[in-house]
Amino acid sequence: MRWSIPAGALIALAFLVPTAPAVAQTESPRTVTQTESPGLNEDCEPVERKVYKDLRNHLSIDLDNAHFGELRLLASRILHEAHINSFNRLSDGINEGLEGTEDELRAYLKADVQDVWHIDLRIRVNQTVAPADTGPEVEDAGQKALDDGSVDAFLAYLNDGLYVARARDCASRPTPTPSVSPTASPTATTTVAPTPTSSASVGVSGGEGGGLPKTGAEAATVAGIGGALVLLGGAGYLIGRRRRTRFLT
Template sequence: MRWKIPAGGLMALVFLIPAAPAVAQTEPPGLNEACQTVERKVYKDIRELVTIDLGTATNVEVRVLANQILAAANADSLSISPRVIQERLDGTADDLREFLKADVQKAWSTDLRITVVRTLTGADTNVKAAARKVLDNGAIDAYLAYLNNGLYAARALDCASQPTPTPTSQPTPTPSATTTAAPIPTSSASLDAPGGEGGGLPVTGAETATVAGIGGALLLLGWAGYLIGRRRRSRFVA
């Protein structure tokens, strides 16, 4: 039971120290499916993590290695390896050791193959050809070479072969005829001013009634004057 204390310390170091401390390498940018420049995703070669003899290593060393591989698989977003490794970590030390000896690379290879197949979705001619060639090979080294370099080289060729979109000519807008309101004609002569071209406007409405009333009154006055004058003449003659 004494080994549990140093084992706990080693397990803590697994999560505090990177899985594979190495000199940081800056990868050149690549192109994504939309031909946009992005940072490359580099898949880890887990074989580089196996620096111990699995036959003679202690159980603690085996568990530390398994956790390092699990961290790398999770970082690469693999589908199968993280689940399988975790199941072995939850089991016995002997099962974990045997898994790392024989089966961890099988699960990892399947994950890499699945990842290669996914790059075919929406791919163009060069990416499809490169991916199918790698799938026919079926080796781990071929998968890694494709995912880390070949994919981006093939995608660059596909993006370069795409036609450059040309701006479509837009028709020159023609000025639309604007409808102007016709000017309202005004009379050249006012109602009170006589003469003018075409004569004055006819008097209508209330003004016509006034004129007619005055005319009628004058007519009655004239008729009354005529009768009075006639009577006077008749009396004078008699």
């Protein structure tokens, strides 16, 4: 009786020990995978990475012997992934297959779906390197994937290589310096300079320049007085000269 508990514990350990490595094997890739960590977008802002799944995993079933229901279920799964990733060519092809007969859907899944998916992946890679402001690291990594041309190269670039290259491009960008614009003080007031006025009044001579010239009736009066003074002076000169002549004779 006293050995019942230790024996039960050993049996439990026997079931747990073989499962421990399996748990470690299934969880370890999730801790090291880079596709689950945040990435950067074109503006170098943190975003959630977009993961492109390998559709070949869905096509691992026996397409020759699968019944029509299984084929439609497979086509629906692929169509879902095509909608998420905006694979327009693949979406159109799957929709046409679902609208057709069993043989047409089976033939499309066997012969065409991977080729169309491959074209959509290439288009997506091209879209990442096409913009004029693409960084040199992204352009180089994307061109290498295009030169390789395989599905594996496209998936590796879209799921990981793109974000690694973009992080390098963002790290090499110069940090923008904030510009400081001068602002007016709220207590500042505007000073208006007084209009200068002449110190001499009209009609009064003063200073070096004298007063304003006299015009009109005032000028005529002055001229008349001056003329009279000239006549009086001339008459006085003549009278004095005559008296002097008489005195001498």
